Amino acid sequence: MLTERQKSILRMIVDDYVRSAEPVGSRTLSKHVELGYSAATIRNEMADLEALGYLEQPHTSAGRIPSQAGYRYYVDHLVSQDVALRAKDIEEIKQLFATRVSAFEQAAQQVAHVLSSLTQYTGVVLGAKVYDTTLKSLQLVPLSGQSAVVLVINSAGQVQNKTVTIPDGVPMHDVMQLTEMINRALCGTPMYRIRSRVYEELMREVARHMEDYEEASRLLDQILQVTEEPQEPNVFLGQATNMLLQPEFQNIHKAKSVLSWLEKRDEVLVSLATNALHGDLRVRIGAENEVESLQDCTLITTSLHIGQIPIGVVGVVGPTRMEYGRVIALLRTLSSGLSDVYGRIYSGHSSG
Amino acid sequence: MLTERQKSILRMIVDDYVRSAEPVGSRTLSKHVELGYSAATIRNEMADLEALGYLEQPHTSAGRIPSQAGYRYYVDHLVSQDVALRAKDIEEIKQLFATRVSAFEQAAQQVAHVLSSLTQYTGVVLGAKVYDTTLKSLQLVPLSGQSAVVLVINSAGQVQNKTVTIPDGVPMHDVMQLTEMINRALCGTPMYRIRSRVYEELMREVARHMEDYEEASRLLDQILQVTEEPQEPNVFLGQATNMLLQPEFQNIHKAKSVLSWLEKRDEVLVSLATNALHGDLRVRIGAENEVESLQDCTLITTSLHIGQIPIGVVGVVGPTRMEYGRVIALLRTLSSGLSDVYGRIYSGHSSG
DNA sequence: GTTAGCACTCTCACTCATTGAGTGCTAACA
DNA sequence: TGTTAGCACTCAATGAGTGAGAGTGCTAAC
Numbered sequence: 001m002l003t004e005r006q007k008s009i010l011r012m013i014v015d016d017y018v019r020s021a022e023p024v025g026s027r028t029l030s031k032h033v034e035l036g037y038s039a040a041t042i043r044n045e046m047a048d049l050e051a052l053g054y055l056e057q058p059h060t061s062a063g064r065i066p067s068q069a070g071y072r073y074y075v076d077h078l079v080s081q082d083v084a085l086r087a088k089d090i091e092e093i094k095q096l097f098a099t100r101v102s103a104f105e106q107a108a109q110q111v112a113h114v115l116s117s118l119t120q121y122t123g124v125v126l127g128a129k130v131y132d133t134t135l136k137s138l139q140l141v142p143l144s145g146q147s148a149v150v151l152v153i154n155s156a157g158q159v160q161n162k163t164v165t166i167p168d169g170v171p172m173h174d175v176m177q178l179t180e181m182i183n184r185a186l187c188g189t190p191m192y193r194i195r196s197r198v199y200e201e202l203m204r205e206v207a208r209h210m211e212d213y214e215e216a217s218r219l220l221d222q223i224l225q226v227t228e229e230p231q232e233p234n235v236f237l238g239q240a241t242n243m244l245l246q247p248e249f250q251n252i253h254k255a256k257s258v259l260s261w262l263e264k265r266d267e268v269l270v271s272l273a274t275n276a277l278h279g280d281l282r283v284r285i286g287a288e289n290e291v292e293s294l295q296d297c298t299l300i301t302t303s304l305h306i307g308q309i310p311i312g313v314v315g316v317v318g319p320t321r322m323e324y325g326r327v328i329a330l331l332r333t334l335s336s337g338l339s340d341v342y343g344r345i346y347s348g349h350s351s352g
Numbered sequence: 353m354l355t356e357r358q359k360s361i362l363r364m365i366v367d368d369y370v371r372s373a374e375p376v377g378s379r380t381l382s383k384h385v386e387l388g389y390s391a392a393t394i395r396n397e398m399a400d401l402e403a404l405g406y407l408e409q410p411h412t413s414a415g416r417i418p419s420q421a422g423y424r425y426y427v428d429h430l431v432s433q434d435v436a437l438r439a440k441d442i443e444e445i446k447q448l449f450a451t452r453v454s455a456f457e458q459a460a461q462q463v464a465h466v467l468s469s470l471t472q473y474t475g476v477v478l479g480a481k482v483y484d485t486t487l488k489s490l491q492l493v494p495l496s497g498q499s500a501v502v503l504v505i506n507s508a509g510q511v512q513n514k515t516v517t518i519p520d521g522v523p524m525h526d527v528m529q530l531t532e533m534i535n536r537a538l539c540g541t542p543m544y545r546i547r548s549r550v551y552e553e554l555m556r557e558v559a560r561h562m563e564d565y566e567e568a569s570r571l572l573d574q575i576l577q578v579t580e581e582p583q584e585p586n587v588f589l590g591q592a593t594n595m596l597l598q599p600e601f602q603n604i605h606k607a608k609s610v611l612s613w614l615e616k617r618d619e620v621l622v623s624l625a626t627n628a629l630h631g632d633l634r635v636r637i638g639a640e641n642e643v644e645s646l647q648d649c650t651l652i653t654t655s656l657h658i659g660q661i662p663i664g665v666v667g668v669v670g671p672t673r674m675e676y677g678r679v680i681a682l683l684r685t686l687s688s689g690l691s692d693v694y695g696r697i698y699s700g701h702s703s704g
Numbered sequence: 705g706t707t708a709g710c711a712c713t714c715t716c717a718c719t720c721a722t723t724g725a726g727t728g729c730t731a732a733c734a
Numbered sequence: 735t736g737t738t739a740g741c742a743c744t745c746a747a748t749g750a751g752t753g754a755g756a757g758t759g760c761t762a763a764c
Contacts, residue, residue, distance in 0.1 A: 025757050038707050043758065061714040061757050103514070137493045141505045149509050153493045157501050161511040162455070239615055244608040252604065256596040259611070263591055377726050390738050395727065413726050413745040 002052075002073075008035065009045050010054055011078045014066050018321050021247045023063030068286040068320060071298070075283050075324050083325035085333065089118055093330075097337045107341045108236045111314060111334050116238025119327060120245055121318030122262060123238035125338070126272040127304075127311075133158070134188050135227070140179045142172070150226045154191060160229055164222040169212035177209060178220060194227045234312075235265045235272070248319040254296060261293035262317065272313040275301035281328065286320050298322045302331045304339045311342055354404075354425075360387065361397050362406055363430045366418050370673050373599045375415030420638040420672060423650070427635050427676050435677035437685065441470055445682075449689045459693045460588045463666060463686050468590025471679060472597055473670030474614060475590035477690070478624040479656075479663075485510070486540050487579070492531045494524070502578045506543060512581055516574040521564035529561060530572060546579045586664075587617045587624070600671040606648060613645035614669065624665040627653035633680065638672050650674045654683045656691045663694060 002010070012032060016024045026039040026046060035042070046064050049055045054070035057063075066074065085093075096114050101107045108125040115123025133154035142148045143163070152160045166175060181202060189197055198220070210216035240262045249255040262268060271291060275282050281302040289299055294317070301315035314335040316327050354362070364384060368376045378391040378398060387394070398416050401407045406422035409415075418426065437445075448466050453459045460477040467475025485506035494500045495515070504512045518527060533554060541549055550572070562568035592614045601607040614620060623643060627634050633654040641651055646669070653667035666687040668679050 023757090027757075039757090040707055040709090040759095041705085044706090047759080057758090059714055060759095061712085061755090063757065136495060139491060139493075139503075141489045141491075143488060143507065143509050147509060149505050149511060151491075151503055151505075151511065153501050153503075155495065157495050157499065157515045159501060159503065159511065159513040163509045239612065241608050241611040241615055244604055244611070250604055252596055252602055252607070255604070255607075256593050259593040259596070260591065263593055375726090379726075391726095392728095392738055392740095393736085396737090399728080409727090411745055412728095413724090413743085415726065 002049075005037075006045055006049060007078060009042060010049060010066070010070060010074065013046075013055065013064060014070065014074045014078070017065050018323055021321060023058055023065050025063035028063070066321075068288075071285045071320055071322075071324070072288075075285070079325045079328065083329045085326070085329050089326075089330065092118060093333055093337065097341070101341065104342050105234070105236070107338060108234070108312075111338050112236040112238040114238070115314075115316055115330065115334065116240070116242050118330060119316060119318065119323070120242050121316050121322065121327070122240045122243055124262075124268060124272060124313075124315045124317060125236040126269060126313040126315075127234035127236070127342075134190050135186050135194060137187070138179055138182050138223070138227075140175060140223070142166075142175075148175070150223050152226050155188075160226055162222075162226045162229070164219070164226075167212075167215040167218050169215035170219055171211060174210050174216060175219065178206070178216065178223075181205060181209075182223070191227055195224050198224060235269050237262060237268075243318065246319050248296065248321065257293040258297060258317070261291060267291070271299065272301055272315055275303055275313045275315070281331065283324070283328075296320060298324075300324075300327055300331060302335045304335055304342060306339060306343045311339075314338060354401075357389075358397055358401060359430060361394060362401060362418070362422060362426065365398075365407065365416060366422065366426045366430070369417050370675055373673060375410055375417050377415035380415070418673075420640075423637050423672055423674075423676070424640075427637070431677045431680065435681040437678070437681055441678075441682065444470060445685055445689065449693070453693065456694050457586070457588070459690060460586070460664075463690050464588040464590040466590075467666075467668055467682065467686065468592070468594050470682060471668060471670065471675070472594050473668050473674065473679070474592045474595055476614075476620060476624060476665075476667045476669060477588040478621060478665040478667075479586035479588070479694075486542050487538050487546060489539070490531055490534050490575070490579070492527060492575070494518075494527075500527070502575050504578050507540075512578055514574075514578045514581070516571070516578075519564075519567040519570050521567035522571055523563060526562050526568060527571065530558070530568065530575075533557060533561075534575070543579055547576050550576060587621050589614060589620075595670065598671050600648065600673065609645040610649060610669070613643065619643070623651065624653055624667055627655055627665045627667070633683065635676070635680075648672060650676075652676075652679055652683060654687045656687055656694060658691060658695045663691075666690060 009029065012029055012035065013024045016028065026042040029035060029042050030037060030039040046055060049070075050057065050064065054067055054073055055064040056067045056070075058065065092114055096110055099110075101110070104127055108127050112123040112125045115121075133156045136153045136155050136157075137151075138153075139151040140148050141151065146166050146168075147163050148166055150162055150164050182198070185202055186194055186197060203217075206216060206220065207213050240259055243249050243258065244255055249258070271289070282300070284294075284299045284301075286298065287295055289295065289297065296319060297317055298320045299315060299317050300322075301313050303310045304312035304314060314331055316322075316331060318327070361381065364381055364387065365376045368380065378394040381387060381394050382389060382391040398407060401422075402409065402416065406419060406425055407416040408419045408422075410417065444466055448462055451462075453462070456479055460479050464475040464477045467473075485508045488505045488507050488509075489503075490505075491503040492500050493503065498518050498520075499515050500518055502514055502516050534550070537554055538546055538549060555569075558568060558572065559565050592611055595601050595610065596607055601610070623641070634652070636646075636651045636653075638650065639647055641647065641649065648671060649669055650672045651667060651669050652674075653665050655662045656664035656666060666683055668674075668683060670679070
């Protein structure tokens with residue numbers, strides 16, 4: 001348990017270091033008006049904080065910098081719970097949500113972008129699969145030759161499509177009958193249950209009506225694949241290269257490591273997706289990220305939701321030396337704004 | 353006009369410099385067996401080549417490096433027209449096209465990826481709008497409440513969709529009638545002509561049949577917007593951060609400049625799209641790129657086509673010190689491979 | 705418990721000499 | 735006349751040495 005004085009010294013060191021990226025010395029701190037102690041006193045406290053593992057010294061004659069444990073303590077106990085956002089931040093966020101967007105993708109991309117430009121870190125948005133959607137409609141539009149487009153629309157209005165080949169032995173009216181049967185029997189079925197319900201309920205009928213059962217079921221399989229195709233990952237990145245402006249990424253190898261990781265959308269996806277398991281807002285500092293490339297980074301994520309249902313994640317990736325308070329405030333604001341947009345677009349425009 | 357000896361010296365300097373990224377000295381060159389001259393002779397020729405603007409000296413006591421004009425001369429006159437690809441390259445390309453893909457997007461992404469990993473530059477693929485597509489089918493699927501999904505399928509099997517709001521004054525049977533009218537009248541119409549043909553031919557009929565003309569035309573407008581929405585840019589990037597391994601991008605500012613540019617997909621799109629105007633294969637060296645961020649880069653592009661119709665672009669972005677011969681060979685191979693895939697997927701599977 | 709003072713440590717920036725790669729020029733050679 | 739050997743010269747890179755400055759830890763005094 002830290003004393004109040006230790007806490008305020010730790011807080012000041014973190015704040016100062018986050019701003020300047022330079023180790024903070026005792027003299028610098030003693031100049032702060034709020035702290036009415038001499039450099040020597042502060043030095044003693046700093047030595048204690050270092051012994052406790054909250055501070056580190058790059059070398060003997062340098063000031064102190066926060067350790068990862070120090071950041072962790074700061075985030076858990078010291079960060080002011082509601083940082084007032086800067087006027088500029090508020091202005092940009094207002095403008096962002098003022099522009100009418102017609103698709104969640106647009107809004108998500110813009111949010112990622114704004115996060116990056118306001119913070120100089122990288123904003124990320126994961127528009128996860130909308131949970132619990134059901135089949136709204138399945139359509140098949142013939143193209144020239146043997147090919148056709150299969151369209152699957154779910155109850156959230158999302159569309160999946162794929163070009164399929166109609167096997168030789170299946171006449172057009174069988175194709176049409178097949179899609180009709182599916183629509184009639186399976187409308188309203190949860191997407192993940194479609195295949196099993198087809199096997200349970202539809203196969204016998206297919207066998208009875210189709211001219212060439214084997215070919216027809218081959219077509220049916222292609223159609224079912226469309227319903228099972230995972231929604232595209234929907235990972236949106238802000239301007240990742242902004243981070244190259246941060247002093248910690250002047251080292252090209254560190255920079256490459258993080259930027260390469262961000263390039264692999266599916267890995268980013270996994271890291272973001274685990275947010276859902278950890279409640280509202282999650283801060284992962286340095287080694288708390290399992291990912292090798294993020295050992296010197298902090299990843300802060302918060303979830304998007306409509307009512308109680310989680311539907312996505314908004315986050316920020318940056319160096320461990322991060323403006324925690326401000327980023328958290330930004331994330332809270334933006335995630336609730338984006339949740340609203342999502343709700344408006346996918347819930348029948350009920351609120352506007 | 354250069355003498356044969358000057359040409360071979362220039363070629364050797366380019367080849368050597370591309371490999372080593374170090375200025376090439378006269379002694380190094382004189383060691384080459386093919387060139388039976390002493391260092392002094394080569395020095396004289398190098399001085400001449402520098403006077404002609406094909407070589408540069410970083411400083412007095414360094415070797416020579418090719419100038420942008422030097423690279424230009426190399427590309428125009430010296431690059432061997434058909435470099436034999438390495439066994440490893442061929443292997444990877446074969447594997448790439450052996451894996452069956454069901455969508456052009458997948459194949460394009462993979463090609464960009466392979467280009468990046470084989471070259472350590474950045475591969476880019478632009479899947480441009482399929483030209484001259486016509487309307488195949490327009491459908492409207494009602495969701496809950498007032499919203500519905502509009503689906504537009506074109507003759508190439510591409511699908512565009514968007515959620516629209518059905519205005520209060522339009523009853524469902526009017527909605528259905530509207531889509532029916534469009535399908536009946538406009539099937540086969542080139543996409544870019546749909547709006548004008550609606551105005552020319554359909555408006556009167558709409559006015560006659562709809563209960564609330566004003567609201568109906570508002571809905572119609574939303575629907576037409578879907579047909580006009582530009583196909584999403586379809587710019588695919590390989591691993592851009594690979595380039596951070598190149599010596600010229602150890603300078604973080606140069607690196608940021610190029611990577612930031614690559615992040616702006618719409619700018620990349622423009623640069624690639626202009627390839628179509630310049631024939632088969634285009635090499636833009638350094639200042640030949642209008643783009644500020646690419647002043648030290650080379651952009652090589654080649655077009656994808658089905659028969660004579662251009663349908664996209666494949667390219668590579670890298671430093672001016674580029675393996676021109678190999679990259680050109682790779683691009684030719686990959687673009688023709690990708691054209692085939694495109695053809696297979698969007699032309700009714702005629703070839704398999 | 706707090707502070708002033710002092711010796712000590714370490715990085716950073718600067719200078720300077722050395723090294724080595726490479727050039728240009730000149731004179732000799734075929 | 736074209737080619738080559740030799741030599742003086744230039745310049746970047748390297749590494750050692752130095753002083754300044756920032757910061758610490760410790761001790762003794764308040």
